[in-house]
Amino acid sequence: MDPDRQRLTSEQGDAFRRDGFIVIRGLASPSLCRDFLSLVHDQLAAPFNPVEFEADLGYPGAPADRAAEGGATIRRLRQAIDRDSLFTTWATDPPLLACLGELLGPDLVLSLAHHNCIMTKQPKFSSVTGWHQDFRYWSFQRPELVSVWLALGPERDENGRLEFIPGSHNLTLSEDRFDERRFFREDLPQNQALIAKRQSFDLEAGDVVLFHCLTLHTAGANRTDATKFSVVLTYRPADNPPLPGSRSASLPELTMPVIAGAPSQRPTRPNRP
Numbered sequence: 001m002d003p004d005r006q007r008l009t010s011e012q013g014d015a016f017r018r019d020g021f022i023v024i025r026g027l028a029s030p031s032l033c034r035d036f037l038s039l040v041h042d043q044l045a046a047p048f049n050p051v052e053f054e055a056d057l058g059y060p061g062a063p064a065d066r067a068a069e070g071g072a073t074i075r076r077l078r079q080a081i082d083r084d085s086l087f088t089t090w091a092t093d094p095p096l097l098a099c100l101g102e103l104l105g106p107d108l109v110l111s112l113a114h115h116n117c118i119m120t121k122q123p124k125f126s127s128v129t130g131w132h133q134d135f136r137y138w139s140f141q142r143p144e145l146v147s148v149w150l151a152l153g154p155e156r157d158e159n160g161r162l163e164f165i166p167g168s169h170n171l172t173l174s175e176d177r178f179d180e181r182r183f184f185r186e187d188l189p190q191n192q193a194l195i196a197k198r199q200s201f202d203l204e205a206g207d208v209v210l211f212h213c214l215t216l217h218t219a220g221a222n223r224t225d226a227t228k229f230s231v232v233l234t235y236r237p238a239d240n241p242p243l244p245g246s247r248s249a250s251l252p253e254l255t256m257p258v259i260a261g262a263p264s265q266r267p268t269r270p271n272r273p
């Protein structure tokens with residue numbers, strides 16, 4: 001990031017358009033991350049709804065059901081924006097919005113129906129999330145949304161960090177390359193060739209990953225004895241509304257302040273067939 005302009009450099013913008021993700025180091029301050037961690041620890045110790053349990057998803061490594069050992073392991077504290085004003089402080093952080101404005105234009109809307117959560121990876125009972133595109137269950141006019149993944153602590157291979165397939169957001173991938181839950185099939189040689197291009201990187205508290213809603217990504221289980229916490233939000237340009245009646249339209253959204261200086265013209269990607 002350019003510290004004087006508080007927005008992405010042109011190289012970072014190009015990298016995002018080419019790869020479908022970028023890492024911005026230290027975008028969130030250490031004090032914000034500390035405040036988040038203290039809040040999240042409190043809320044995990046006395047959780048209130050809505051939450052999502054590992055057992056609900058049945059991903060590899062998850063407890064079989066909520067009655068099984070580890071069945072009460074929480075995966076996501078949902079509706080983060082309603083949990084504390086700290087989340088709105090982060091969601092409207094001017095440097096963050098300036099970065100997003102470079103990718104999505106000056107008029108941004110925060111979806112409250114997708115992500116909007118604290119993602120936890122807890123020891124022993126956390127699961128593997130297979131390769132997928134977030135857009136698989138989302139319904140908007142166009143696949144043009146960007147998610148913001150804020151690490152609140154170290155994210156490593158051993159505690160289930162993210163991995164991405166660069167350029168996958170620009171590919172047209174036929175339905176038969178996905179399974180019935182719309183995970184990218186790892187048994188197909190043509191998919192394996194793509195998966196071989198996987199990229200991952202360690203994150204530290206305050207680092208942010210911006211990724212496109214079509215970028216294939218995965219994350220492993222947490223094999224350490226410390227919980228990993230991340231805050232995840234998703235933004236869209238104002239002219240890409242959710243489809244009426246869909247789950248994406250099921251909750252109100254938050255309109256962000258207009259971002260001065262953000263490009264109003266941005267490269268478009270053809271809609272998927």
Ligand SMILES: O=C(O)CCC(=O)C(=O)O
Pocket residue numbers: 119121127128129134160217218219220
């Ligand atoms: O931390 C993980 O398991 C990955 C989560 C993820 O990719 C998602 O929820 O879309």
